[in-house]
Ligand SMILES: O=C(O)[C@@H](CO)OP(=O)(O)O
């Protein structure tokens with residue numbers, strides 16, 4: 001081991017305890033009311049942890065600048081949350097880096113833009129991505145700036161392939177976003193640029209799958225975007241989205257794929273040889289699969305039918321280890337020296353586990369957007385297959401029990417020093433906007449936590465229970481004074497997105513040294529403070545440039 005990886009011994013905390021690091025996805029702290037599903041649900045385990053306030057339970061920030069996002073209005077999300085938890089430092093995240101590159105114009109001087117602009121003379125520029133101002137995966141204002149900048153730099157024919165949101169923003173808001181985009185494209189057409197929307201579909205049904213849960217999702221996108229084939233054809237995207245939304249139970253997240261066709265019924269924008277393609281999302285997880293479909297010569301996940309010879313770039317590079325994609329407009333944050341890598345270098349045997357939809361959160365995101373192991377001999381990552389092809393309100397318990405069992409077994413096996421887990425229910429079911437199902441989800445998550453804490457109790461270990469951002473604790477859109485907002489029909493406006501609420505963190509277990517408690521001098525602590533905390537609980541000091549630990553040891 002290079003000496004730079006060696007962590008100093010903690011002066012007071014012992015080594016050799018099994019530490020369970022539990023991340024409840026989408027589990028914030030908010031006022032108790034009927035729209036707070038965590039409050040409504042039976043959650044005896046999490047409730048009992050709260051009784052440790054303030055020595056063993058506290059709140060930490062999980063949104064805005066605390067996790068490297070551009071503004072304090074930016075809600076947290078899994079990528080930035082798990083990056084901060086794993087890296088122990090705050091990095092300017094994709095959203096901010098893209099803002100800076102667009103603002104300064106540096107994006108147009110980079111290798112990625114030069115690479116795609118070679119196609120502008122003869123080919124079409126295709127922009128594919130999530131259309132909203134949610135700021136989790138992409139932002140509409142960035143798309144508009146890129147359209148402007150590209151057209152000013154020679155793009156003569158532009159096609160936009162939209163993915164409607166309703167998950168980071170209110171369901172139903174897609175129509176407004178499509179209108180805004182259409183208006184801007186009309187402006188560009190006024191300036192002589194042939195710019196149009198070419199295809200679309202809902203983000204959860206078209207293109208934006210993650211961690212290979214369901215390749216059919218990516219295939220539907222490929223068929224519409226590349227082949228120009230979809231079950232629905234419209235002349236106009238605004239009318240199309242309105243029409244699709246009129247179907248019973250339709251939602252922005254799950255709109256079926258459609259293409260825009262001309263008067264003769266021909267799709268206006270399939271992707272063909274000589275074109276340039278940019279995926280405009282800055283966030284990695286839901287772009288990796290489509291990036292593989294565009295970039296890999298050997299590809300067997302679905303029949304691509306026709307593989308056009310294109311120049312493809314991501315807004316960012318989505319996977320640093322796979323170097324995917326090889327061309328990108330903005331360099332991603334360089335998240336190096338993560339706590340996982342340090343701990344493995346210091347002999348900590350690590351087990352990480354979740355179900356498919358969150359598996360990469362405790363591996364890929366945790367390790368700084370890097371896939372694979374640091375050390376195969378010391379690490380084991382276990383993925384429990386998620387249900388696919390359903391919305392998670394149908395199965396709100398998801399695989400919480402299975403995750404709990406796997407993690408329990410890993411703890412009891414004695415083979416690991418750290419066991420790291422993500423329990424997805426609060427988030428995945430919270431995103432469906434189904435309040436009843438989310439209550440069931442929160443109860444299931446609490447039961448999984450109990451299984452893990454019971455196992456820690458048996459082996460004399462330590463637990464750290466926290467969350468990556470809020471979601472299930474607030475299921476309704478509110479006005480400035482906190483009152484639920486009503487829509488035109490007098491119904492409450494359901495909030496499907498994450499929140500800006502702080503999240504809890506609790507420590508405990510029989511292995512926690514007497515006198516170890518939360519410090520009182522870091523009131524503004526955030527998720528990035530957790531890595532140093534966990535290192536301490538393993539008996540190590542954290543590197544000096546990590547955000548400070550949340551714990552101290554007092555004489556008792
Ligand atoms: O589903 C997702 O992609 C995001 C919301 O856009 O949720 P999370 O950050 O919890 O993964």
Ligand SMILES: [Mn+2]
Pocket residue numbers: 025026077078079081427468469
């Ligand atoms: Mn999350």
Ligand SMILES: [Mn+2]
Pocket residue numbers: 026078427428431471498
């Ligand atoms: Mn989420």
